[in-house]
Amino acid sequence: MSPVALGDLAASVRTEVEAAAYRTGWGVANRLPQAMVSSALRTTADTLTRRGGRGIDQLRANLARAAAPDADLDVLTRDAMRSYLRYWGEVFRLPRLAADDIDAAMGVDDIEIAYEAQAAGRGLIAALPHMGNWDLMGAWACLHGLPLMTVAERLRPERLYDEFVAFREELGMQVLPLTGGDPTMPALAEHLRAGGFVCLLADRDLSRSGIEVELLGESARMPVGPALLAQQTGAVLFAATSHDEGERMRMVVHEPVPHRAGPDGLRVMTQDLADTFSAQIRAHPADWHMLQRVFSADRTPL
Structure with a gap:
């Protein structure tokens, strides 16, 4: 078997294993008590952090841009x-949570910004960073009169992607x-x-056609889609973020x-989003x- 074929086989096996892990996690998390699940996830997170690897190294490098000068990067990465x-x-x-x-x-700040735009008959665009729990934010919005449309990156294998789509559609998205x-x-x-x-989600460009902005004091590329859609349709564009508040998540709807x-x-519009993201990530x-x-x-480099 050629090296290319071996590489393709290894990648296929890896995605199947990852898919199985996701499905196992899905099943286990719905059967065990929450305290037991939370403890297991913390232990897993600590193990993954100690083990390191490309994703952990990149997380640490990204957090170095957001951390205070005296921050302990090992602790922050963990x-x-x-x-x-x-x-x-x-x-x-x-999917099993009741209303x-x-x-x-979920606690929510300044949701009136969205409701006022909705009442005026205008479309709404929420640009989100990969912070907190954006799926919980979406579930809350659908539950409170703000059903939404979103775009999902395809996962491999295909049936795993289909399961995630079905999960989000069950929530009303x-x-x-x-x-x-x-x-x-x-x-x-x-x-x-x-x-x-x-x-x-708007803090990482997946198209290679994004706009160069300053994020956390450094050059970064963010997707142009949210600003372009706002220009084309007249929709209200705002950043929405979430962060951990102990047992709850706190969602914040920012000024349009x-x-x-x-x-x-x-x-300029994309930079406005980047500025809001930067402030929230630093906080x-x-x-x-x-x-x-x-x-x-x-x-x-390309």
């Missing part, structure tokens, strides 16, 4: 992994695939022109980003689950 594993534990249990449980799990389907921008724009709500015209306007660095390269200095 806490960020604990937060990340907590996210997965909550995701696995989310009262979702309300108990409409999910479009980032790749392998019809272009997402026309569907999102149509939804917004009809007064709909769109939520997009002013609309500006043209390519320069896109850059709650352990809740930023960024295990991938996001800063220009870390990217491999």
